[in-house]
Amino acid sequence: MIKVYNRSTKMYETENVAGKKYLEWCYGSILGKKATEIFIKRKLFTKLYGKFCDSKASCKKIQPFIDEFDIDMTEVIKKPSEFENFNDFFARKLKKHARPFSLNKDDLISPGDGRLTVLTNIDTESLVQIKDLTYSLSELLGDTKTAALYEGGTCLILRLCPLDYHRYHFIDNGICSEGHKINGSYYSVNPIALKNTPKLFCQNKREWSTFKSENFGDIITVEVGATCVGSIIQTYHAGESVKRGDEKGYFKFGGSTTIFFFKKDTVVIDEDILEQSAKGCETHVKFGETIGKAVNR
Structure with missing residues (x-):
């Protein structure tokens, strides 16, 4: 259950x-x-x-x-x-006002629908997949230099079920880099699979990019494929300016996951989400829902 x-x-x-x-x-x-x-x-x-x-x-x-x-x-x-x-x-599209979102530049909005888990003050060499199973950011990205920049930062894991809206969006104005595609397997990303498959995210097919946001710094975004998710479709254009709420891409059939890494001292996540994450429980969120704040420095 x-x-x-x-x-x-x-x-x-x-x-x-x-x-x-x-x-x-x-x-x-x-x-x-x-x-x-x-x-x-x-x-x-x-x-x-x-x-x-x-x-x-x-x-x-x-x-x-x-x-x-x-x-x-x-x-x-x-x-x-x-x-x-x-x-x-x-990959159905929703009506324009089905997912309202805040235009306040300091509000962190959810990039999509799904079940959210948050890790704070992360050790990039020991990210928690599920209790007793860990992986490293450098393994996930295949890039040790980039991974090191996010030590002590915040990680958001948004798990999409097959019944969810399967398009994902930009959380801020900014510019996104070209994606890095990494071939891999197609394990399910359901918790049933996560607790039985070590380093699952590092084994599955995935794509990652760096989003240079105006209000939250440089964010690593990772889309992870899963069983029956043969296609991760990116609909943005690398190097072009995007606005908060613009579509980044979508998944074809199956459960899937998007993972986001923020640098240290850039975001504060809402307390109820942190409390549930500490208990090992996911929080249901929808695209556009406010889930935290930018750290004003």
């Missing part, structure tokens, strides 16, 4: 995990673990499923998915019948 904190109700909710029995088998049983290593984590498995999700035949999955996870379609631009395939639905 995965508990997630709801900031609005100040209550814990049990996550409705898509494919829970499948995940428990893949990462919790001897046979499942073997199958995951031999085939499921491989690019071919994700590629084949991705082709199906790009096909017209996958449209039949859309309405049952909406019903099972109670997705609010009043926020979505298209009607269920208007999607060309399941991936079109999965």
Whole structure:
């Protein structure tokens, strides 16, 4: 059972995990673990499923998915019948005012929908994946020099479930660098997998870039693929100015994760999120929701 904190109700909710029995088998049983290593984590498995999700035949999955996870379609631009395939639905765009956000330059907004965990005063050589499992920022980026700049900083881990809005956005005005693509496996990023797969983020396919923001300094942004996420689609243009709230990109089908690294003394995260993170509990947030403040120096 995965508990997630709801900031609005100040209550814990049990996550409705898509494919829970499948995940428990893949990462919790001897046979499942073997199958995951031999085939499921491989690019071919994700590629084949991705082709199906790009096909017209996958449209039949859309309405049952909406019903099972109670997705609010009043926020979505298209009607269920208007999607060309399941991936079109999965990367659905929302109506303009579905995710309002603060224009106050000191407010840190969430870059997307998902379940948020925050690490502060980080040791870049021992980042917590989940209790008793760690990894290093230099391994994640493949860049020791850049990683060293974020010692003592803040790390935001935003886990997106299959039912979430799967587009991610810039949190401030600024300029983003070209992305660095790192090939890897396609493990699930669900907590069921995280607690059973050492250095999972460092093993999966991922892309990272540096966002030079006006109010929060240089931020490392990392998009991590997962099982059935064959495509991380970047829609921004490197080197061009962007504004707070502009889209950076989106994921195709599957659960996925975005990770953000802030330098020391640049942000202060809201106390309720920090409290839940210290308990090992994720906090449910939506794109545009204020989650912290800039440190004025």
